[in-house]
Amino acid sequence: MSRTIIVSNRLPTKVQRTANGLTFQPSEGGLATGLGSIYRAADNVWIGWPGLVVSDPGEQQQVTQRLQADSMAPVFLTEREIQDYYEGFSNGTLWPTFHYFSEYALYEEVHWEAYVAVNRKFCEAVLELAGPDDTIWVHDYQLLLLPEMLRRERPSATIGFFLHIPFPSYELLRELPWGAELLEGMLGADLIGFHTFSYQRHFLSAVSHMLGYPNQSGQVETPSRLVLVDAFPMGIDFKQYAETANTEAVARQILAYREGFREGRIVLSIDRLDYTKGIAQRLRAFEGLLQRHPEWHGKVSLLMVVVPSRDQVAQYQSLKEEIDELVGRLNAQFSTMSWTPIHYFYRSFPFEELVALYRLADIALVTPVRDGMNLVAKEYIACRNDERGVLILSERAGAAHELSDALLINPTDTNHLVEALNEALLMPEEEQGRRMGHLRALVEQYDVFAWTKLFMDRLAYSKIKQHIYATDSLDQEARAQLQARYETANSRLLLLDYDGTLVRFESNPQRAQPDAELLRLLSSLADDPRNRVVIISGRDRATLEKWLGHLPVDFIAEHGVWLRRAREEWQLFQELRADWKPEVRLLMELYVRRTAGASIEEKDYSLAWHYRRVDADLGAVRARELLSHLSFITSNTELQVLEGSKVLEVKNAGINKGTAVARWLQPEPPEFILALGDGRTDEDTFKALPAEAYTIKVGNAARSLARYCVGDSDDVRSLLQSLLVIGEVEILA
Ligand SMILES: O=P(O)(O)OC[C@H]1O[C@H](O[C@H]2O[C@H](CO)[C@@H](O)[C@H](O)[C@H]2O)[C@H](O)[C@@H](O)[C@@H]1O
Ligand SMILES: O=c1ccn([C@@H]2O[C@H](COP(=O)(O)OP(=O)(O)O)[C@@H](O)[C@H]2O)c(=O)[nH]1
Secondary structure, eight states: OOOEEEEEEEOSEEEEEETTEEEEEEOOSHHHHHHHHHHHHTTOEEEEEOSSOOOOHHHHHHHHHHHHTTTEEEOOOOHHHIIIIIIIIIIIIIHHHHTTOGGGOOOOHHHHHHHHHHHHHHHHHHHHHOOTTOEEEEESGGGTTHHHHHHHHOTTOEEEEEOOSOOOOHHHHTTSTTHHHHHHHHTTSSEEEESSHHHHHHHHHHIIIIIOOOEETTEEEOSSOEEEEEEOOOOOOHHHHHHHHTSHHHHHHHHHHHHHHTTOEEEEEEEESOGGGTHHHHHHHHHHHHHHOGGGTTTEEEEEEEEOOOTTSHHHHHHHHHHHHHHHHHHHHHOBTTBOSEEEEOSOOOHHHHHHHHHHOSEEEEOOSSBSOOHHHHHHHHHOTTOOOEEEEETTBGGGGTOTTSEEEOTTOHHHHHHHHHHHHHOOHHHHHHHHHHHHHHHHHTOHHHHHHHHHHHHHHHHHHHHHTOOEEOOHHHHHHHHHHHHHOSSEEEEEEOBTTTBOOOSSGGGOOOOHHHHHHHHHHHHSTTEEEEEEOSSOHHHHHHHHTTSSOEEEEGGGTEEEOTTSOOEESSOOOOTTHHHHHHHHHHHHHTSTTOEEEEOSSEEEEEOTTSOHHHHHHHHHHHHHHHHHHHTTSSEEEEEETTEEEEEETTOOHHHHHGGGGOSSOOSEEEEEEOSTTHHHHHHHSOTTSEEEEESOOTTOOOSEEESSHHHHHHHHHHHHHHHHHHHHO
16 A cells, blocks of 8 residues: 655654653644644654654664654654754754845855755665655755655655745845755655745746756756646644634633733734744834833733744854843833733643633734744634634735735834734724634635645646656667667668757857767768768758758758758748748847847748847746737738747748658658757657657657657767767678
């Protein structure tokens, strides 16, 4: 039976060392609490760190056995690994950068090395446990490299990845020296999930800027696979919170807490200690309320739970001091004999006590400056079976994208926050009920089970999608078979695209001239009387003639408009019109003026608008605008607009590389056909060829019709060179 292997840095159970030996407690933090419900509900396994250094082999065995009974498998980390991988790279570099606190970020090579090594350690733990049919679900920023590491070992595994924290703008990511490696690491997955659409958008933009991989409708085309990217706002186990809130035990707990506050109103704040949570700003806003609205003195208290977290990281230590100092100052300033404005707890609370706090509070004050999602906000809602209470929520928490009936605030705008607090304290019960009713319906519907199902369904869909477009890479075996066919064939047709296939792409197309090695290779291949070599390109015939015209090769130029047999005259594929060019040119010129780096290429029967040298985002936007303009003016004409790699081309419809290639297949197709191409226009060639032809896509094969793929033009040359060697051996023999 197939299982889901959940992999995250932290396990949902944390091990602690006490005077009485090791204890096992639930972990805090949204990842562990949120996923805890789904993993217990099914036959899944969870791999992760148990939160403590356990180096003694006997103790390791004890922990392993105890966790195993709960379907968990521990990955033990050494003191050094915790310092460099967890506190260092994960929480000293990635956490601040991804939360827009890059001024806190450390850039230490030794932390990076530990991060790579620990990701590898997790990889080994997964490989040991995961069967071939198991689904592997990797979580969060501590394991960004893991999907790619797993992919290398298990090319066909089903791997999902979910990021629980924000994915920042590309501008933040580029500050990391290791940005590209991290993106590649994530792209080892089949499906990558984020809490919100804007995190997804930032990721896609980073992938296109830093790796150059295109994407369409949330699908990234990597050189080897299609990777799906989508937004899945995480939910909570609504039922568990709602049911617990109705229990006798919670009712008793509420009564006990109530005594301490008498009739006073309670504002609740619960977070891990973290500078992203806006705890200090929140205290200042509470101070503002007491200063500006003295009518609340003695009538409202802030109940603040701060759960200890990452206390070995410098910023967390200084934040703790700042909070202690602020709470002390405010209480000293405002307290009376019968009223304490702030009740501050620096510890975690057991589940039922938490539920009682949520149920007790008139207001939940959730004001992070950045937060991937924030489950506390959803838990508060789930506990309000009475449909009372007001949620004040930061617009910079992922949860704000769903919870629009909360009072949404900007956490750094203290005035706004003060007035929101006052508004919440004065909010009539009827309005509280209306807002809470909407919020509850939403949190109930999109709970953690719905979230998991959605993710898993999309993961299965990503595999189907990949299967439809699957292109095998030209491995040793396929290459040997191709060579054997080549060797025995008496007539061979080699159809070779030029840019991106025989030579690398240049940002200036005029610099893509053939080098001596390529000229030698083509000339030697064409010298074999059994070979017919055809250079098949979108380029104009003059350029091809200038660069390669002296070789004994055939040409297909302008995507099939011009044909030339070796050393003969150029022939037009058929009579064509060019009187449309001035009008189209005017439009393209307008887009050149608006877009620095764009240029127009004029051919006999087509016009191309190039944007390879334009800023990637701007280029994509302008190309879309121009495309819609061009589609409009070419509708009901005999023209077509072709979308190539960073180029839009207007040309006569019905002629393409494929229609031209068909002429080389007559009267009889050759015994051996090899076609190599890297772009969308080469797909027409592949389509026009018989099934037994060797069609090979160069580079990104995610959506190709080709039978095989190779990496780049170096691989192409090495393949052609190997054919040449076969030919030479035959001649010698
Ligand atoms: O494991 P720790 O270092 O102790 O930190 C606790 C967790 O903090 C982060 O939680 C995030 O996940 C939540 C659920 O998706 C989300 O609501 C919240 O906004 C995030 O900050 C972290 O991402 C986890 O890996 C940690 O375990
Ligand atoms: O004493 C506590 C206080 C909070 N939490 C839990 O910690 C999680 C915090 O998750 P959130 O998404 O709000 O933020 P994170 O800490 O993951 O950044 C919530 O599920 C809380 O119920 C807990 O387990 N014990």
